Amino acid sequence: MASDQQSAPSGSPAHSGPASTDPADTAFAAGLERVLVPEGWDLLQTLPPYVEADALKLGATLRAAGHDPELVSAVLTQSRLRAKGREKFGEFADRMLLTPRGLEQATRLPIAALHARRFLDAGVATIADLGCGIGGDAMAASALGLDVIAVDRDPVTVAVATMNLSAFPGSAAELGDAEAFDLDRVDGVWMDPARRTVRGPARRLHDPEEYSPPLSTVVRIARRLAERADGGAEPTSGFGPVGVKLGPGIEHVALPAGTETQWISWHGQVLEADCWFGPLATPGVSRSALVIGVDGAHLLTNAGAGAAVGDAAEGSSVPTGPLGDHLYEPDGAVIRAGLLGVLAAQLGNGAGASASASASASASASASASASASASASALTIDPTIAYLTTDTRVSTPFAHGYAVRDVMPFGMKRLSSYLREHRIGRLEIKKRGTAVEPEELRRRLRPKRFGDESATLILTRIAGEQSVIVATPHRELGA
Incomplete structure (x- = not known):
C-alpha cells in the first residue's frame, strides 16, 4: 500500500455528537488532541523507534527539553501504539x-486488502465503510484505487480515521450512523459492526442481532442497494454489493441465505468470518475457508459438495473409524466453516496438495479447492465428536497439520511416564482436543526432561469415546 507521509495537521477535525463517557477514553481523547496540533504531530514524527525499556528515560529527556508533560505522555503513547501496530499494518x-x-479491533492490512479486492473485482468504484474504526479497511481500499466514505459515530475515532486517510484524496472520514447513511452516495458497502459490549466489563457478543448495528440491518442495506440498482422495484438480484465482518464463532443458521461466508485464519489463528452479499459472493459457494500462512493463501470451499460432505461443524458428517498411520489436525477456519467433510474427501483421495489453491495474502485468492460429493474415498474421524482426521497414507495439505502416528495408548500418568522413560523422550509438544487435561499441567507432572533428548508430539484426545494419548511426529519433521 503506497501513501505519502502526512503533513502536520492544522488542528483536530470538528465534530458533533456524544463523546464516550469512559474515563479512560476521555483521558485518551484529551491526549490525542495534543498530538493533533502541529507541535504534537511534529514531536511524534521525531521520536526514535519505541523501546519499552527506554520509554521512561526518553520521557524525562523530552520534559527536560521543555515539552509539556501531558504532550510527552501523549506522543509516547502514540509511539508505543505504532510499535504494536506494526504487527497488523x-x-x-x-x-x-x-x-x-x-x-x-482493526483488520490486518493483508486481510483488509482481500476485502477491498472483492469490491474491485465486482466493478465497484465507491464504497462506504460503515463503522470504520481507525480506518484500516478504508486505507487498504483507498490504496487499491477505491474511493471510500468512512463513517463512525465516535468523534475521537473519526478524528483518527481522518488523519489515517489524509494521504488519499478520494477518501474521507465523517461522523455518522450506519443506519442513517445515504446509500445514493456509494456503489457498495463494507461494515464492521461492534461485537463487544460497550458498558460494564467487555465481553464478546455471539448473537449477530446483538451487534451494533445488528446483522438484520446489514441485510436491509444489501436489499436497499439491490432495489436502487433495479430502479426502486422489487430487486431481482436479491442483494447489492455488501460485505460484513462477523465473529468467527457465528452459527451457520444465523447466516443469510444466498450469501457466501468466508472464515479466515492467519498463521493458525481464526480471526474473522466475512459475509458477502450480491455480486461480492462467489457463485455456487455458501461457505469457504481462507487459510493464510507463510506459503500464501489457500482457499477451500463447499462448491459442488453435497450436504453430507459440507455441512458439519465438527466430525458428524465424516465416517468414524480406527486410527490410521497418519493423523490430521484441521485448521480452525476449515472447522468453523463446516468443511471437515470436504477436507476428509480430499485427504481420502490423496488430493490435499494438488487440489489446493494458493495466492498472495495481499491479493485475492482467485481459485478454490473443493471436494466432489462423489468422492470415492474419505479420511475418517477417530471419534464422531472430535475434529481429527486419519488416513493410512501421508497427504500434504495446507488445510491441516499432519502427524505420523508412532504409538497410541489409554491415558494414564504411570503408563505415559513409563513410555517416555523407555523411549528416552524428553522434549514434548503437547496438544489436546476433547479432554479436560491441560497440557502445561501434564508437562509439570511428567517432568519430561529427565527422560532423555528424544522428541515427540503427544496428542491427548478421545478415540471411539475413550481418553487416549497418541504419540506422533509432525510431518514437517519427516522431510519429503
Whole structure:
C-alpha cells in the first residue's frame, strides 16, 4: 500500500455528537488532541523507534527539553501504539494515528486488502465503510484505487480515521450512523459492526442481532442497494454489493441465505468470518475457508459438495473409524466453516496438495479447492465428536497439520511416564482436543526432561469415546 507521509495537521477535525463517557477514553481523547496540533504531530514524527525499556528515560529527556508533560505522555503513547501496530499494518503503522481499542479491533492490512479486492473485482468504484474504526479497511481500499466514505459515530475515532486517510484524496472520514447513511452516495458497502459490549466489563457478543448495528440491518442495506440498482422495484438480484465482518464463532443458521461466508485464519489463528452479499459472493459457494500462512493463501470451499460432505461443524458428517498411520489436525477456519467433510474427501483421495489453491495474502485468492460429493474415498474421524482426521497414507495439505502416528495408548500418568522413560523422550509438544487435561499441567507432572533428548508430539484426545494419548511426529519433521 503506497501513501505519502502526512503533513502536520492544522488542528483536530470538528465534530458533533456524544463523546464516550469512559474515563479512560476521555483521558485518551484529551491526549490525542495534543498530538493533533502541529507541535504534537511534529514531536511524534521525531521520536526514535519505541523501546519499552527506554520509554521512561526518553520521557524525562523530552520534559527536560521543555515539552509539556501531558504532550510527552501523549506522543509516547502514540509511539508505543505504532510499535504494536506494526504487527497488523507493517511499516504503515509508523505514519498512523492509533487508539488502543481501535488497534485491537482493526483488520490486518493483508486481510483488509482481500476485502477491498472483492469490491474491485465486482466493478465497484465507491464504497462506504460503515463503522470504520481507525480506518484500516478504508486505507487498504483507498490504496487499491477505491474511493471510500468512512463513517463512525465516535468523534475521537473519526478524528483518527481522518488523519489515517489524509494521504488519499478520494477518501474521507465523517461522523455518522450506519443506519442513517445515504446509500445514493456509494456503489457498495463494507461494515464492521461492534461485537463487544460497550458498558460494564467487555465481553464478546455471539448473537449477530446483538451487534451494533445488528446483522438484520446489514441485510436491509444489501436489499436497499439491490432495489436502487433495479430502479426502486422489487430487486431481482436479491442483494447489492455488501460485505460484513462477523465473529468467527457465528452459527451457520444465523447466516443469510444466498450469501457466501468466508472464515479466515492467519498463521493458525481464526480471526474473522466475512459475509458477502450480491455480486461480492462467489457463485455456487455458501461457505469457504481462507487459510493464510507463510506459503500464501489457500482457499477451500463447499462448491459442488453435497450436504453430507459440507455441512458439519465438527466430525458428524465424516465416517468414524480406527486410527490410521497418519493423523490430521484441521485448521480452525476449515472447522468453523463446516468443511471437515470436504477436507476428509480430499485427504481420502490423496488430493490435499494438488487440489489446493494458493495466492498472495495481499491479493485475492482467485481459485478454490473443493471436494466432489462423489468422492470415492474419505479420511475418517477417530471419534464422531472430535475434529481429527486419519488416513493410512501421508497427504500434504495446507488445510491441516499432519502427524505420523508412532504409538497410541489409554491415558494414564504411570503408563505415559513409563513410555517416555523407555523411549528416552524428553522434549514434548503437547496438544489436546476433547479432554479436560491441560497440557502445561501434564508437562509439570511428567517432568519430561529427565527422560532423555528424544522428541515427540503427544496428542491427548478421545478415540471411539475413550481418553487416549497418541504419540506422533509432525510431518514437517519427516522431510519429503
